[in-house]
Structure formats: C-alpha cells, structure tokens
Amino acid sequence: MASALAQRVLVLNKHWQAVSIVTALAAVCKVYQGKARIIDENYAMYDFESWIETWRDAASLAVVSTERVIACPNFQLVVPEIIILKDYAGYQHKKVKFSRRNVFERDNYTCQYCHRRFNTRELNIDHVMPLSRGGETSWKNVVLSCIPCNHRKRNRTPTEAHMRLVRQPFEPNWSHLKRPTQSNVPKSWEDFLGKMYWNIGLVD
DSSP states (O other), X not given: OXXXXXXXXXXXXXXXXXXXXXXXXXXXXXXHTTSEEEEOTTOOEEOHHHHHHHTOSHHHHTTSOXXXXXXXXXXXXXOOSEEEESSOOOOOXXXXXXXXXXXXXXXXXXXXXXXXXXXXXXXXXXXXXOGGGTOOSSGGGEEEEEHHHHHHHTTSOTTXXXXXXXXXXXXXXXXXXXXXXXXXXXXXXXXXXXXXXGTSEEOO
C-alpha cells in the first residue's frame, strides 16, 4: 500500500493546464474532499464514489497494474494518474536556481563562442561583460566558454575580441533545462505536458 500511495499524480487546474505533481495519497484526499475529480485515459471525469464503482468489477481491475491498486476493507482503490481541480485556475511558476550546474545545462555543455560541445573539464563560465568592467555574475551575463575561446577573449567584451555569441545569455525556466522522457512520465500525462512539465512545482 505504501508504494501505491507514494506514486506521482499529475494535477490540472480547472482549465486543464498542468499545475503540480502530488503523491497519490494527496491526490486521493483532494478527490475524497470534493476538491478535485479523477480523469481517466478517455478524459472522463469521476468523483470519489463513481471512481470506486468503476473498479468494483474484477474484470476491469485485471487490466490495472497491481502497484496501482490499494485493497481497502469494502472496495479496491485504483490510484489515479491525473486529477483536475474544481476551482483552482492559477499556475505555479518555478524559478531555476542560478548555479554552475544549471548554467552548463542551459548552454548544453556547448561553448557559446565556437559552438562546439566539450566535457565539463574543458569548459569555463565566462562573464560576457567582464567583472572588472562592471559586469555581474547573473544569468544574463554568463555563458559557457571553452578554454581556447576563454583565452582568446580575455578581459574584453565579445565585440572588442571580435567574437560573436551563438546565443545571448538568458534566465531559463525548467523547460529549457529538461524534457520529459518515456521512463519518467506516465503515458496518460503526455497530452498535458510539453514545456509545462518542468515549470510545475512539486507539492504535498
């Protein structure tokens, strides 16, 4: 039972937009309290009672993974994969932490001057506007640079060094850093994800 209740459930707002991921326990509680409905693979919606009734037939349960089934005293509870909130219409934005690792992810381990990929040991973080010239250490002023390009640029701006940036530095959201993969996203989520998946927050 513990593993079933720990499974991930996608939460949609009332406009069918992905807004968070919660544990199965939290999702079932929201449905039981009347705050959300369950959505099945055909986009049909269920409240708690109608969902339980749907799975009373042993034949219908046979097509469900046993990891999604919780045996309760009077019924079998199938853990949902998606729920939709009745009233909430908002959207949670998640800022990306400014860190060395995330700069590497944003720039795809690619020198932003010569546009070649390198391993981490062959890359530096370059300040587009040098610190000595008033440049800041921020998303919009740092890029990955290979060692040869870094030596060539030195303490100059790209214009002064006659070097052109492949792309201007920017503050990313999670959609720039990650993409859902077959292994970590249930098939039933696919229609609701795209870029949104890595912007949504993890909540209880």
